[in-house]
Amino acid sequence: SKFNPLLSYTEVSCPAFTSDEIDNIDLPDGCVNVKVDHCSEEFFHSNYKKSYPMQRLPRGYALIINVNEVVGKPARTGTNFDRDNLCNLLSQLHFNIIVYNDKDGLSAQEMVMKLKSFAKLEHHHQADACFICLLSHGEEEYIFGTDGKRIPLNEIFMLFDNTNCKGLLGKPKVFIIQACRG
Numbered sequence: 001s002k003f004n005p006l007l008s009y010t011e012v013s014c015p016a017f018t019s020d021e022i023d024n025i026d027l028p029d030g031c032v033n034v035k036v037d038h039c040s041e042e043f044f045h046s047n048y049k050k051s052y053p054m055q056r057l058p059r060g061y062a063l064i065i066n067v068n069e070v071v072g073k074p075a076r077t078g079t080n081f082d083r084d085n086l087c088n089l090l091s092q093l094h095f096n097i098i099v100y101n102d103k104d105g106l107s108a109q110e111m112v113m114k115l116k117s118f119a120k121l122e123h124h125h126q127a128d129a130c131f132i133c134l135l136s137h138g139e140e141e142y143i144f145g146t147d148g149k150r151i152p153l154n155e156i157f158m159l160f161d162n163t164n165c166k167g168l169l170g171k172p173k174v175f176i177i178q179a180c181r182g
Contacts, residue, residue, distance in 0.1 A: 033085075034085050034088045034089040034092070035092070036089065036092040036093060052128065052129065052171065052172050053128060054128045054129065055128065056126065056127065056128045057094055058094050058095055058096045058127075059093060059094045059095050059127065059128045059129055060095055060096070060123075060124065060127030060128055060129045060130050060131075060171075061095060061096050061097075061098060061118070061121060061123060061124065061127060061130055061131075062086075062090040062095040062096070062097045062098070062130070062131035062132075062133065063097075063098050063099075063100075063114075063115070063118045063130075063131070063132050063133065064083055064086055064087065064090075064097065064098070064099045064100070064133040064135070065100050065106060065111055065114065065115075065133070065134050065135065065136070066079055066080070066082075066083040066099065066100065066101045066102070066135045066136075067079070067102060067106050067111075067135060067136035067137070067144070067145065067146055068080070068101070068102050069102055069146060070136065070137045070144045070145070070146055070147075070148055071146065071147055071148035072148050073137045073144070073148070076135070076136070076137065079135050079178070082135055082178055083099065083101075083135060086133050086176070087099065090131060095129075095131060096123075098118065100114055102146055105146075106136075106145055106146045107145040107146055107147040107149065108144070108145030108147055108149035108150065108151050109145070109147075109149075110145065111143075111145050111151060112151060112155075112156075115132070115156055115159055116159055118132070119159040119160050119164060119165045120165075120167075121167065122167065123167075124165065124167025124168045124171075125166075125167040127167070127168070127171065128171060128172075129168075129171055129172040129173070129174065130160070130168050130171065130172070130173050130174070131174045131175075131176065132156075132160065132173065132174070132175050132176070133175075133176040133177075133178070134156070134175070134176070134177050134178070134179065135178040135179070136178075136179050137179060137180060138177070138179030138180050138181060138182075139180065139181060139182035140181045140182045141153055141154065143156075143177065143179050144179075153177065156175075157175065160173045
């Protein structure tokens with residue numbers, strides 16, 4: 001599927017939860033219970049000069065690639081729970097979220113294409129930060145596509161460096177990798 005930078009949190013099939021619903025959701029691996037609280041005024045005043053500015057709304061874009069089934073590997077029980085918690089967290093942090101699941105085509109080659117498209121997103125120029133969340137099977141220094149082929153993590157990180165992703169130059173790029181390391 002073609003990358004659409006205008007997708008928002010609710011348009012990518014991330015569940016939107018009220019705070020009352022969050023407390024009462026019961027899933028096989030637990031409940032979606034991520035809650036973001038404001039920091040204290042004292043903490044803010046003693047740390048704001050050491051932090052990146054986070055003043056834009058939305059703060060930027062977050063990409064979640066969620067692979068449940070990899071050829072030759074057992075299904076990743078709980079990955080949808082992790083995806084939903086990440087969606088919940090990132091929406092509370094005011095990020096626009098783009099989610100790809102197995103059904104969206106996530107072979108190693110397709111994952112790399114989606115990552116390259118995301119890295120070239122023009123909206124990064126107006127962003128404060130970016131999140132890239134990769135949920136799949138993996139091994140030391142690699143993550144797997146649905147086809148069982150390995151993608152070197154260093155190649156993924158390079159897509160977002162200062163040379164290849166000028167829109168995020170000098171801005172935090174947070175990578176969350178939920179995968180075994182072998």
